[in-house]
Every structure is written in structure tokens, then in C-alpha cells.
Amino acid sequence: MDEYFITCPRGLEEVTANDIAQHIKDSPNLNKGGVSFFGSLKDLYKVNLYSRTGMYVLKKLFEFKANNYDMIYKKIYQFNWAKIINNQTTFSIRTKVKSNEFENSGYLTLKVKDAIVDKIRKSIGKRPNIDKINSDIKIFLIVKNNQIKIYIDSSGRPLFMRGYRSKIHKASLNECLAAGIILLSNWDKKSLFYDLMCGSGTIPIEAGMIAYNIPPGILRSKFAFQLWNDYDKNLWENVVRESKSKINFNNDIQIFGSDNVRKNIDLSIKSAERINLHKHINFSTKDLSDCTINKSTGVVIVNPPYGVRLGTEENLQNLYKKIGDVFKNKCSGFDTYIFTHNKNLAKFVGLRTRRKFILKNGQLDCRLLYYPIKEGSFF
Numbered sequence: 001m002d003e004y005f006i007t008c009p010r011g012l013e014e015v016t017a018n019d020i021a022q023h024i025k026d027s028p029n030l031n032k033g034g035v036s037f038f039g040s041l042k043d044l045y046k047v048n049l050y051s052r053t054g055m056y057v058l059k060k061l062f063e064f065k066a067n068n069y070d071m072i073y074k075k076i077y078q079f080n081w082a083k084i085i086n087n088q089t090t091f092s093i094r095t096k097v098k099s100n101e102f103e104n105s106g107y108l109t110l111k112v113k114d115a116i117v118d119k120i121r122k123s124i125g126k127r128p129n130i131d132k133i134n135s136d137i138k139i140f141l142i143v144k145n146n147q148i149k150i151y152i153d154s155s156g157r158p159l160f161m162r163g164y165r166s167k168i169h170k171a172s173l174n175e176c177l178a179a180g181i182i183l184l185s186n187w188d189k190k191s192l193f194y195d196l197m198c199g200s201g202t203i204p205i206e207a208g209m210i211a212y213n214i215p216p217g218i219l220r221s222k223f224a225f226q227l228w229n230d231y232d233k234n235l236w237e238n239v240v241r242e243s244k245s246k247i248n249f250n251n252d253i254q255i256f257g258s259d260n261v262r263k264n265i266d267l268s269i270k271s272a273e274r275i276n277l278h279k280h281i282n283f284s285t286k287d288l289s290d291c292t293i294n295k296s297t298g299v300v301i302v303n304p305p306y307g308v309r310l311g312t313e314e315n316l317q318n319l320y321k322k323i324g325d326v327f328k329n330k331c332s333g334f335d336t337y338i339f340t341h342n343k344n345l346a347k348f349v350g351l352r353t354r355r356k357f358i359l360k361n362g363q364l365d366c367r368l369l370y371y372p373i374k375e376g377s378f379f
């Protein structure tokens with residue numbers, strides 16, 4: 001059994017733990033910005049393939065306490081780096097520090113890099129290559145006070161890169177966050193699902209993948225663990241085969257995505273085609289206020305512009321008011337949600353929130369606001 005840490009957007013730690021718990025034997029532990037768990041190689045492969053909200057799955061190599069930079073160099077140097085990095089592979093180091101002892105994260109990274117390079121040169125007589133952008137091996141250094149943890153990334157490109165989209169809308173959500181929002185909404189995967197401002201379709205496509213049990217990593221051809229010495233091709237192929245056998249299109253689940261910009265809907269359809277969901281999601285070009293919501297129950301999620309990448313605060317006030325009106329007048333019986341960064345604009349919705357979830361979208365603090373719409377009681 002090895003120890004792993006899966007990183008995720010802040011605010012989605014619990015969702016991430018619950019999501020992976022169904023695929024592994026151990027119970028995951030919540031941390032800030034991720035979840036740790038113990039598991040086998042099979043668990044590692046499954047988490048990479050199945051996690052809907054995780055970004056990188058990291059394997060812990062070792063940890064130690066240190067009081068100064070020289071001690072860090074010595075401890076890092078002791079590890080047999082030639083086992084995982086050679087002169088054919090490129091590597092990079094990512095550092096996350098919260099420590100008074102080691103405030104200078106640039107210097108810390110340099111020390112660690114020197115120790116790794118020196119040790120490999122000593123072991124194999126050649127210097128390994130560093131590639132800060134597209135390295136084969138990513139080493140993660142996580143420092144809290146004087147506790148240093150060293151991990152190797154098993155995912156490669158972050159897991160939100162599912163591979164179903166090429167071009168993206170300039171304000172599109174990353175796929176992990178979109179999936180996390182749906183999982184937070186507690187949608188039952190059966191009742192109606194609407195995104196009335198779907199942009200490039202990330203939310204409806206992720207909803208389709210959840211509903212039809214499509215593993216989020218199914219289109220990815222590369223994971224970093226495939227370059228490891230212990231890569232078990234048969235085991236990985238079995239994990240993938242098993243996941244494909246669980247995809248189930250037998251139930252017809254009604255998922256709708258609309259947007260008032262035609263080219264966004266074209267993008268959404270193209271992406272849905274790549275993941276084989278085009279026949280299972282109903283995309284249309286429509287203004288929010290022209291939407292017809294079937295008389296039923298289900299979930300409505302919108303991610304309106306919030307003035308950072310799209311629109312200005314003033315002309316968005318009316319849009320937020322319009323969202324409130326559509327929820328109130330057309331979505332009776334539905335659980336409705338707005339995902340936004342802008343607290344001021346959210347006030348223009350004019351409905352009382354039942355719950356707020358705080359989530360990070362990159363550097364931005366965002367909120368998922370929940371408005372259950374029951375007939376006759378909105379305020």
C-alpha cells in the first residue's frame with residue numbers, strides 16, 4: 001500500500017473524498033486542497049480514471065522534518081532518484097510552502113532541484129533534463145512549517161483535461177469544477193437537468209458523463225504513471241475495460257443546455273460528439289427568458305458572466321434580475337443554483353438563498369448559491 005494525495009479545487013475536498021471512496025478500499029482523509037488515501041496500484045489507476053473533481057493524483061515518496069535549507073538538500077540527496085528519473089526523462093518541481101522557516105519558496109525549489117540533479121549525476125554519470133512546462137515527471141514539494149513531504153505526480157496533464165474539447169469558450173469552467181458543482185447539487189441523475197447559460201457546454205456534458213457513468217478519464221491516452229518502472233499495462237487495461245463495461249445508456253435522462261450565443265452551442269455540440277453524448281443532451285440557442293422548463297422536478301444550474309472575463313457590472317445587474325425572474329416564474333419544483341464570483345450581482349437575483357458553497361475557481365473566490373423553488377414562497 002502506498003500513500004496518495006489527490007489535489008482538487010478548494011471547497012470540493014468532501015465531494016472529492018465521497019466520489020473516490022466508491023472506487024477504493026481505504027477511507028479517504030480530507031485536507032485543505034485535496035484528499036489523502038492509502039491504496040494499491042489498482043486504486044491509483046482507478047482514481048486517475050474515475051475521479052471527477054481531482055486535478056493531480058500524487059504518490060508520496062517520503063517525508064521528513066528539517067530546520068534549514070542544507071538539511072533539506074541532504075535529505076533529498078539521500079533518496080535514490082535514479083530509480084524514477086533518468087537522462088531520457090525530463091522533470092520539474094512544484095512547491096507549495098506554508099512555513100516561517102522556509103519563506104523563500106524559489107530558493108527552496110532550487111535546493112531541492114540541485115540535490116536531485118547532483119544525486120542522479122552521481123548515480124548514472126549524466127545530468128537529467130529539466131522542463132518546467134511539459135515535464136515527464138513532476139515532483140511536488142509540500143512544506144508545512146518544518147515538515148517536508150515529497151510526492152511524484154501520477155496524472156501528467158491535470159485530470160480536468162478530459163479531452164472532449166478542443167476550442168473553449170473564454171469564460172468556460174474547468175471540467176473538475178463543473179462536475180463538483182453538479183455533485184454538490186445532489187442531482188439524483190434521473191430527474192431533469194438544465195443549464196440555461198451553458199457556454200461551451202461543460203456543465204451539461206459533465207452531467208451526462210455522471211448520469212451515464214462515463215469515466216472522466218476515458219478519452220485520455222496518457223497518464224504520467226505509464227512512464228513509471230512499476231507500470232502494469234495489463235492491470236491498467238483491465239481497469240479501463242471494466243470502466244467501459246459500466247457505461248450505461250439504457251435510461252433516457254433528460255439533460256438540456258442552452259445559451260443565447262449560437263457559436264457557443266456549436267462548440268457544445270462538437271464537444272458532446274467527442275464523448276458520445278450528442279444524442280443524449282438537448283442543446284439549443286435561446287435567451288434565458290425564452291426557455292421552457294418542463295413541469296416536473298430536477299435541477300437548474302447557471303454560471304452567468306460575473307464581470308471579470310465577460311460583461312460589466314452595470315449591464316449584468318439586469319441579467320441577474322432576469323435569472324431570478326426565470327427561476328421564480330418557470331422553475332417551480334426545481335432546485336436552482338447560480339455559480340458566480342460576484343456577491344454584489346447575486347443580490348439582484350432577488351431570491352433568498354437556502355445555502356452557499358464557497359469554491360475556488362483558480363484564484364477567484366466563487367459561490368454556488370442554492371435556491372429551492374417551491375410554489376408561492378421565494379423570499
Ligand SMILES: C[S@@+](CC[C@H](N)C(=O)[O-])C[C@H]1O[C@@H](n2cnc3c(N)ncnc32)[C@H](O)[C@@H]1O
Nearest residue numbers: 171172173197198199200202260287288303305
Ligand atoms: C460564464 S459563461 C458560461 C460558461 C460555461 N459554464 C462553460 O463552461 O463554458 C456565461 C454564458 O452566459 C451566456 N449568456 C449571457 N446572457 C445570456 C442570456 N440572456 N441568455 C442565455 N445565455 C446568456 C453567455 O453567452 C455565456 O456563454
